Amino acid sequence: MTMTTTTTTAATPVAPSRGALRPLGLGDVEITGGFWAQRQAVNHTATLTHIEYWLEREGWIGNFDAAAAGTLGSRTGREFSDSEVYKLLEAMAWEIGRTDDGDLDARFTSLVARVAAAQEPDGYLNTAFGRPGQAARYTDLEWGHELYCYGHLFQAAVARLRTRPTEDDGLVAVARRAADHVVATFGPDGRVAVCGHAEIEPALVELGRATGDARYVEQAALFVERRGTGTLGDIEFGRAYYQDDVPVRQATVLRGHAVRANYLAAGAADVAVETDDADLLAALTTQWENTVARRTYITGGQGSHHMDESFGDDFVLPPDRAYSETCAGVGSIMFSWRLLLAQGLPRYADLIERTLFNVVATSPSHDGTSFYYTNTLHQRRPGTVPATDVAVPRASSSLRAPWFAVSCCPPNVARTLASLAAYVATTDDGGLQIHQYAPSRIRTALPDGRPVGVDVETGYPHDGAIRVTVVESPDEPWTLSLRVPAWADGATVRTPDGVLPAAVGTVSVGRRFAAGDVVELTLPVGPRLSVADPRIDAVRGCAAVEQGPLVLCVESVDLVESDVAADVADLRLDPTGPLRFVDGRVVATVGLERSAVDAWPYAADERTAAGRTAEVPLVEYHDWANRGPSTMRVWIPLV
């Protein structure tokens, strides 16, 4: 097993040593306005502070202090709560890199010191195991999450190393000591085991990439190869829960716990790239394809089971109680991004975009201090407002909640938003590729060192015009490639040479650019109806309305305000009615049909009473439930 060791200087979460595309970092790309800049600002001003407050309040940071002091008695939080602290550190590190916020840097450094103090001399670091009264180290790999926690520690260290490479706050040293301990314990001559929750796999590869230490990549490869060989116990959910049922390279679809599955696939993709393992990469590609075709909600959300937070069988995608965990969305982006870098295919960026707009953006409230853990596509009962002063169970609230007993999602959203600029664009030998559209400023260099700079202006996703202005260009020709999403039939591109159709996929404009040149892509972002593959039985006879990358929904608040109905239960969408814009919102024509049944609900006839038709405004799915308790549905039965 060999790797090309490169110590990248790009401030990006993922920096493969080979692949079709090269990532850019936070130093290269800045999101300057619009949908995502607004969310990044809220993340900066509110969410990071909010998370830090709750971690402190719940005692999850305090666990480190007590461990360091040798006074860790009754520990608080779940066995994996250390990881939330690490995810906050990662989010802070990217945010410091993005904004150069000195206050935040001070908080970061202080938090690192508290974590570092708890590390044991041999590198072991976990507040839930190994002390008097606690289970011994690594005695519960199924559920203990020790290696999972290291994974998030390593990703935090990578974020710091890539944004503040010369800073000596100690986090990178802590991570390397822990990683060395992992290699010593679980390495080629060590215990043949894996963690019940994948995460250390991508993190070890990245730590290897960032530090140039090949042992970490080799350790990740070992973990990937061991997975699926039954080293973990056969639990009630089955070994598929933690992907220990089938070796990674033999699997054909993601299965089991949706976050675990995506984190593992991301790590396996990293290993495949670093070890130049085409077979493994092909297996992962097949898994991605089948998962997208058969196990993904229209929002990009993944995982339909509440009980084990897992994927269901193919086409089991009920909007009722869609689990669609926010973290599974983050994991899906991680996996897709790695395949995008490896293969350069726009379909990966399509799924990333869909998941960003409809899962990641859905989780936080406008003010950034409450979150969805799960993202249902159909809310049948107006919920109750969750308490703001206690952690709630992960999936019990119909409204966003400030904190959860298992609170993985808030810091996962935070680290994603803080590092979002890294997913906007890439380069290859021929030029620059833009994958995600937001007002942005890109100043980088092509791989041969020639500087290139463009500015992106757009009102996307509400406006389909994406204007790319070249502000710096080498004298030689290079190619600007723009993604044309799969839904964007009829897109056009205007170059200095004229207007051309832009087929779905990628439109590439190669020329000798000069500063001031403009390339403008126009995507048809008007509302459209979508129906599902009929094998997705749960939404038969329904349609969803989409608008560019946004999934829309109907919410009871608007029905009441329009005096149409009290609830979303009895609406039928009229597909012949126009989808119009009224006051900037998409309005649909619906028929109102009330069921006349109030008894045994199965009979020869449908027994509904048709009522009047009406027009109702739709809501962007990510924006639902921001006006108090409501009912909501994405899939609307057709007239």
Added chain:
Amino acid sequence: MTMTTTTTTAATPVAPSRGALRPLGLGDVEITGGFWAQRQAVNHTATLTHIEYWLEREGWIGNFDAAAAGTLGSRTGREFSDSEVYKLLEAMAWEIGRTDDGDLDARFTSLVARVAAAQEPDGYLNTAFGRPGQAARYTDLEWGHELYCYGHLFQAAVARLRTRPTEDDGLVAVARRAADHVVATFGPDGRVAVCGHAEIEPALVELGRATGDARYVEQAALFVERRGTGTLGDIEFGRAYYQDDVPVRQATVLRGHAVRANYLAAGAADVAVETDDADLLAALTTQWENTVARRTYITGGQGSHHMDESFGDDFVLPPDRAYSETCAGVGSIMFSWRLLLAQGLPRYADLIERTLFNVVATSPSHDGTSFYYTNTLHQRRPGTVPATDVAVPRASSSLRAPWFAVSCCPPNVARTLASLAAYVATTDDGGLQIHQYAPSRIRTALPDGRPVGVDVETGYPHDGAIRVTVVESPDEPWTLSLRVPAWADGATVRTPDGVLPAAVGTVSVGRRFAAGDVVELTLPVGPRLSVADPRIDAVRGCAAVEQGPLVLCVESVDLVESDVAADVADLRLDPTGPLRFVDGRVVATVGLERSAVDAWPYAADERTAAGRTAEVPLVEYHDWANRGPSTMRVWIPLV
């Protein structure tokens, strides 16, 4: 609070002191042939022995021996495993009453002795609590199930008392000591608490009815009134899980854990009847109505969530992963039967029939030694054959399994089948009512003491002719009432006076009967299509085929045998095609449509490729998965 104390002599699980109808016992009614007699025979010859074997093998009976010997160290089984032993005792008691099997009686007596030996001097009896190394008594009412276990003990004692009233094997004494202990501990002056799993409520009422001890009924009433006042902890599933969210008399629908909900409702109905509490009975009636209209599968199955085995919101009834726990079916029958006795309305017997044929009959295999715990309505993947030598998780198998880590369902089915004759008929002052149709022999007395006897001959449910021959009759007129199921539009009844239409509900024939008189009800049991209330979104655009009280389904085995298709996924039912009988099986016309999509599954068009049409034989739902792994669906999309 007063009650009319009656010590019934009928060998029946439920003997209210008042109500519209009076139950008959196993001494009055014998099922002599047909569908249910065959299942009762298998229950007798195979299932009871099978259950006893597994209880012994798993050590759940041995727990009592060890408790008695003071050697209970590492106990086996879940905290409620004692209850499975009690349910076996109950099933055995009914079966001894039904068949007078001396060998079975000896096994029963021996098992009672082992249980009795473990009872503590103050009446406490539970192998999971109170000993060194165990949690103290009643320290975990949320999950400990101590009172729940007593409930099953009491029901076993009632079964014994009513089938062998003079036998002194000790079970009744054990139960009374335990009940006295419960009254002393949780009575009017005792601890204000309830059990996390309802069951003691109906059991205490019945023990009170059977023994004439009013304190037990009063204790049940206390437990019912305390429920919903938040004496139990607020767990992750919420207090609705164990119905501790809303007082019973304020609730409008069953909710939370479906078995708990039904057991509680049954007990509350018992309390309402014994205390003549019309308000409470009205509340329970509303709960039944709303649950049947909004939260019940076409099979009669209840409970759609896997995670907490609970009811979902109204109309959340996905066939995929329908949980529909077998025990919830048993509980639903318990609840409906009590309302039937109280109110006499045929709708309750309709639901009982549906649940018997499509839930209770579905659980056991033909040979009576493997069982479904959950009863899905849509199996998308052929499962694997479960191991026969280990207990499997409750819901993981797509085929029936011999035993479960939580094995409540097998003995629940066994006790239901053994006591089934008690649900066939009732009397009131005016005559005899037959609720369930099976070849049977009814010899009883009207409440005034006049003997009456009828024989029922029928090939029901496959043949709609139900021939009731009077074999003994008083000289005075009386009324024979026969249920006409809600699906039986066009039924007729032939009496000595001629043929008349029999409207849905109840057809009553009042006359001076003489021995030899025949009343013949003819029900239209031919196959029919049913569609669902459109608010049950998950089956929109689908139909189910029913045949009399039987739900049918399509199973892949038949598709392969007919060379139609490999799987049930791509069938569309043609509602214009005839439902024909071929070789005694219902055959439906289907169109074959294969999805042409193997990519992102949401688009403007359905993208299916229509294929040929074919005829496929359907399977009675209770009979599916008896020919090896298969795929199956009850709800078939319409062409």
